[in-house]
Amino acid sequence: MTEYLEAQWNAKIPLPFVRDQLRRQRALRNMSQEEFGRRANYSASTVSAVETGTRSLDLPYAKRADEILDSGGLLESLLKSAQGDGEPTWFKPWVEAERQGRQLRFFEPMLIPGLFQTENYARAVLRLDDTLPESEVEQQVATRMGRQEILTRERPPQIVGVIDESALRRREAIMGEQLAHLLRMAELPHVHINVVPLTAGLHIGLSGPLMLVMLTDGTWVGHLDHQLGGSPIAAEEEVATLLARWEGVRGIALPEDQSVALIKEIESQHGPQ
Structure with a gap:
């Protein structure tokens, strides 16, 4: 070099x-x-x-x-x-599990999931923490984009993401390109996106986001985000609870074709990209 x-x-x-x-x-x-x-x-x-x-x-x-x-x-x-090495220390175990995983399951009630975020959307989300210097924001954006390599590698994991409709209806200017990108992700054969419609009302997923990954040995591990960082979940009983809650939110979500149609409808409200 x-x-x-x-x-x-x-x-x-x-x-x-x-x-x-x-x-x-x-x-x-x-x-x-x-x-x-x-x-x-x-x-x-x-x-x-x-x-x-x-x-x-x-x-x-x-x-x-x-x-x-x-x-x-x-x-x-x-x-x-x-x-670089922009992920916070508390998130690194999850990133490693994500890279090794065979299946990924996640639910997001408020934001577009990190694996599906555009660079501009990720930057806007990270800037919400006004204590982060711009250099650190850019480093974390780059690292988040690097995580997305698993989507296009030769043997990608199966990914099933459930997103609450409220996360799609943010009015920021960046949402048009973000929704268009989400639709491109939905075209990948190993990516499945389901949307929980606003008509579902209150549901268990509103307690917060969750992520789950099945490792190569067939075991599941989870991760929960919160205001101060995040927590890995490996205890069998806790993982079982997260799997049940994920199944719960997926159960009330729209089928894939209807979910994609809803995303297209919302994306069209932002005008041509």
Whole structure:
């Protein structure tokens, strides 16, 4: 690694800088988004979404870009630097379990789940904590985007996410692109999204978000978020309770096709993306 890249690594550069470099490297070679996409086997719309931050920039994309642009591993190195080690200590055991998992189950009553967040949405959520310096926000955004590599790896886990409709109806400007991204995620064959409609009224899931993962040995572990961080759940009885509650919220959620139709309806209210 060059001294320049080592310095960037130590500085834990922000993710937008990596996207700027991606655009710059492409422009230096007088290559349009259409031509780059054709060579890399991506659509022009995907290339545009990655470069503008509405779609995550992951390591496979960076590696392919380095090959197409002959940039000597620059983009991959910068992305690894940006991703750094931004997850809080209390969340690292879950991230490791997530990477090793065969099945993922989660429910979110208020927010879009982290694995489905766009870069802009994740940044907006993290900025809600006004005690975080901007550098730490960017580092956590990059790390969150890095987690999403499991969605597109060669053998991805089966993912079933249940989201309360209220999380989809936030009025922030970023919601249009976020909902469009959620619909793209729903097209993946191993991703299943169900929405609990507002008409369901009060339900057990409103007690808070939960996440569950089945490891390679068939055992389940869980994770609960709260205001001060999060807690891993491994005791058999507690995991069984979380599984029962997850089944409860999925049981009152709309089927996949109706859930996707509802997301499309809400997304259409934000205008063209």
